[in-house]
Amino acid sequence: QVQLQESGPGLVKPSQTLTLTCAVSGGSVGSDDYFWSWIRQVSGKGLEWIGYIAKSGNTHYSPALRSRLDISVGPSKGQFSLNLNSLTAADTATYFCARGVAVAAGLYFDFWGRGTPVSVSS
Amino acid sequence: QSVLTQPPSMSAAAGQKVTISCSGSTSDIYYNFVSWYQHLPGTAPRLLIYENNKRPSGVPGRFSGSKSGTSATLDISGLQPGDEGDYYCGTWDNALKADVFGGGTRLTVL
Numbered sequence: 001q002v003q004l005q006e007s008g009p010g011l012v013k014p015s016q017t018l019t020l021t022c023a024v025s026g027g028s029v030g031s032d033d034y035f036w037s038w039i040r041q042v043s044g045k046g047l048e049w050i051g052y053i054a055k056s057g058n059t060h061y062s063p064a065l066r067s068r069l070d071i072s073v074g075p076s077k078g079q080f081s082l083n084l085n086s087l088t089a090a091d092t093a094t095y096f097c098a099r100g101v102a103v104a105a106g107l108y109f110d111f112w113g114r115g116t117p118v119s120v121s122s
Numbered sequence: 123q124s125v126l127t128q129p130p131s132m133s134a135a136a137g138q139k140v141t142i143s144c145s146g147s148t149s150d151i152y153y154n155f156v157s158w159y160q161h162l163p164g165t166a167p168r169l170l171i172y173e174n175n176k177r178p179s180g181v182p183g184r185f186s187g188s189k190s191g192t193s194a195t196l197d198i199s200g201l202q203p204g205d206e207g208d209y210y211c212g213t214w215d216n217a218l219k220a221d222v223f224g225g226g227t228r229l230t231v232l
Contacts, residue, residue, distance in 0.1 A: 004166075039223075046124040046225035047159075047210055062220050096167065106214025106221050108157035108172040114165065 002026040004097050004113035011119050017085040018118060022097030023078060030055055030077030035100035035107055038071060038082045040093040041115070048093075052100055052107070053080055087120045094118070125150060126211055126224035133230040139199040142227045144211030146192050150222060154214040156194040158187055161226075162207035170209075171196060198229075206231050 008020040022036070029036050038050040051061035053071045061069050070083040084091065094115040100107035127145040134140040144156065158171040169178050171187035174194065186197045194211055211224040
């Protein structure tokens with residue numbers, strides 16, 4: 001059974017960079033043919049897909065966040081990370097990591113973490 | 123504002139059936155597979171339906187999905203108190219070139 005667990009700072013100041021890590025157990029980010037993804041939810045709103053990294057290292061990002069975003073693997077193949085810079089209050093959300101499975105177009109997400117809350121405030 | 127439109131809330135009595143709708147467009151649902159997720163308080167979101175109407179192993183047959191045109195629906199029959207939570211639809215948007223989700227439906231079991 002695959003399990004994912006997010007970790008991060010909880011509170012970040014505006015204009016700074018958010019770094020989150022997702023620890024994967026029961027699977028390998030570097031070898032399994034899945035798309036390791038980040039998704040967020042602003043309180044009271046729906047889910048927003050952020051982006052993914054594949055085992056090849058290829059990434060695909062939401063157009064809305066692409067200019068501020070980097071998703072990477074490592075340092076071990078058992079985890080992947082999100083870096084989001086130039087933070088504003090609009091980035092305050094619960095951030096989930098998930099395993100994506102490719103379909104004809106896009107992904108569905110078969111395993112998720114419980115999410116980690118992030119507040120952007122001075 | 124979410125790309126896919128869901129009713130913000132629904133309620134039904136225990137044992138009854140509820141149908142949650144997900145409305146999209148020709149940029150998203152019409153040409154692509156839809157998935158559904160359940161998010162209960164304090165837990166990780168759970169995949170209920172993928173590729174419009176397929177259930178992962180372990181998801182009860184009380185949950186079923188369908189798609190027609192630019193809309194999709196999730197049916198939950200034999201409602202149980204443990205079904206209370208938020209339900210989301212998701213698909214790929216050809217114009218945005220991104221996975222998109224609905225705004226979520228908060229289900230209350232009376």
